[in-house]
Amino acid sequence: MLYQRTLAKKVKVTGIGIHSGKKVTMTLHPAEADFGIQFKRTDLLDAPLLKADAQTVGATENNTTIGSGENAVHTVEHLLSCFYGLGINNVLCEIDGPEVPIMDGSGASFVFLLKETGIATLNKSKKFLVVLEKIKVEVGDKWATIEPASKLIIDSTIVFAHPIIKEQRKVFEFSCENYIEEIGRARTFGLLRDVDMLKRKGLIKGGSLDNAIVLDEFKVVNPEGLRFSDEFVRHKILDTIGDISLLGFEIAGKITTYKSGHNLHNLLCRKLLETPGAFEIVTASSLQKEAIEAFALPRAMLPSFQ
Numbered sequence: 001m002l003y004q005r006t007l008a009k010k011v012k013v014t015g016i017g018i019h020s021g022k023k024v025t026m027t028l029h030p031a032e033a034d035f036g037i038q039f040k041r042t043d044l045l046d047a048p049l050l051k052a053d054a055q056t057v058g059a060t061e062n063n064t065t066i067g068s069g070e071n072a073v074h075t076v077e078h079l080l081s082c083f084y085g086l087g088i089n090n091v092l093c094e095i096d097g098p099e100v101p102i103m104d105g106s107g108a109s110f111v112f113l114l115k116e117t118g119i120a121t122l123n124k125s126k127k128f129l130v131v132l133e134k135i136k137v138e139v140g141d142k143w144a145t146i147e148p149a150s151k152l153i154i155d156s157t158i159v160f161a162h163p164i165i166k167e168q169r170k171v172f173e174f175s176c177e178n179y180i181e182e183i184g185r186a187r188t189f190g191l192l193r194d195v196d197m198l199k200r201k202g203l204i205k206g207g208s209l210d211n212a213i214v215l216d217e218f219k220v221v222n223p224e225g226l227r228f229s230d231e232f233v234r235h236k237i238l239d240t241i242g243d244i245s246l247l248g249f250e251i252a253g254k255i256t257t258y259k260s261g262h263n264l265h266n267l268l269c270r271k272l273l274e275t276p277g278a279f280e281i282v283t284a285s286s287l288q289k290e291a292i293e294a295f296a297l298p299r300a301m302l303p304s305f306q
């Protein structure tokens with residue numbers, strides 16, 4: 001049996017939003033089985049809970065936003081990616097502002113925080129979404145597919161007209177350990193030449209060398225350099241995991257992306273969910289061993305029963 005997970009206790013984290021530039025405090029609370037990941041804006045009077053799922057995504061430009069209008073939470077993708085990466089299914093995320101803090105631009109701070117807080121096991125089986133049929137979405141020359149596989153595999157290709165990035169491809173076989181080692185630490189990135197355009201759109205007001213890899217025309221500007229030579233495509237995989245976790249289940253399927261972004265990831269989720277017969281929801285016990293073993297946690301993070 002592979003059980004659903006939550007946090008062992010509540011934990012508070014403070015930081016700034018990369019787009020809003022605003023300081024926010026987020027409190028993550030343990031939640032019961034089948035609660036899923038839900039957000040609550042505590043700075044708004046009686047704002048209803050926002051369930052994180054593919055259908056509640058209100059915007060996908062430069063970030064993934066849950067909800068729309070005033071009751072929305074922006075830039076949820078890195079936090080959601082870390083929850084999926086550690087097999088955490090149920091959390092209430094209270095936040096006193098419009099955007100999840102960016103931390104260092106990767107998932108490293110969240111992984112550390114969740115590890116220190118502890119992970120608890122709930123007495124109910126995880127559910128898996130098993131892909132039965134290949135689905136494809138495309139926008140211009142960008143595309144993404146999801147197809148049957150015994151466990152989650154992501155084959156990602158990014159292409160940027162920049163001498164440090166160019167074309168990068170990585171095939172990632174999901175496991176919690178691989179996620180922590182290979183994906184969680186990869187930071188978001190931006191090109192200096194896009195900064196003015198993004199600022200005019202009201203974005204990246206909180207962006208800095210402390211929370212993103214910044215590239216000028218030829219090189220990485222950050223004095224510490226890169227964490228991986230292919231950190232860019234690794235971050236794309238981090239984003240992809242966060243966005244497709246909005247399917248609401250653990251996933252048994254292979255995702256292939258070419259020049260994808262939040263919009264394409266969300267379109268892929270929606271098209272899959274809207275295609276009858278393209279998937280089934282099963283409990284973990286009916287899956288192949290390797291899909292279950294992928295959710296083993298490193299020794300230091302072994303969960304407690306709640």
Ligand SMILES: [Zn+2]
Nearest residue numbers: 077188235239
């Ligand atoms: Zn990202």
